[in-house]
Amino acid sequence: xxxxxxxxxxxxxxxxxxxxxxxxxxxxxxxxxxxxxxxxxxxxxxxxxxxxxxxxxxxxxxxxxxxxxxxxxxxxxxxxxxxxxxxxxxxxxx
Numbered sequence: 001x002x003x004x005x006x007x008x009x010x011x012x013x014x015x016x017x018x019x020x021x022x023x024x025x026x027x028x029x030x031x032x033x034x035x036x037x038x039x040x041x042x043x044x045x046x047x048x049x050x051x052x053x054x055x056x057x058x059x060x061x062x063x064x065x066x067x068x069x070x071x072x073x074x075x076x077x078x079x080x081x082x083x084x085x086x087x088x089x090x091x092x093x094x
Contacts, residue, residue, distance in 0.1 A: 002041055004032060014045050020055040020088075026066070042073050050091045059084040 002010040010028035014021050023045070028038045049056050058075065060067050062085055075087040 002028065002037070004037060009037065010041075012041060012045065014049075014056075017057065020057050021049055023056055023058040026058075038069060039073070042069070046073060046089065046092075049089075050093075053091050055091065056089045057086065059086045061085075 001008065002012065008029075009032050010026075012026040013024045015024065016022075026038070026042075028041075046056065056075075057078070058070065060070060062080065062083060067085060067087075070087055070089075073089065074092065075089045078086045078088045080086065
């Protein structure tokens with residue numbers, strides 16, 4: 001659960017998925033989008049994955065603005081279908 005100033009702001013799940021982690025259900029209240037909150041949450045989750053050497057995978061709807069967010073944080077397109085874009089991010093070594 002994501003909270004901002006004690007109030008619900010969104011949610012995200014990061015779960016084991018084979019030899020990687022799967023980033024799922026990343027939602028942020030529309031009125032808070034574009035404020036850097038999503039980037040801050042994503043940076044924290046990815047830092048934890050980097051420390052563990054974990055690859056992270058996700059899928060995003062084709063045409064979604066969220067794809068740009070993920071690309072800024074190192075995700076690249078692995079494959080696409082008519083609905084989703086499947087992206088992957090290799091761990092960053094310190």
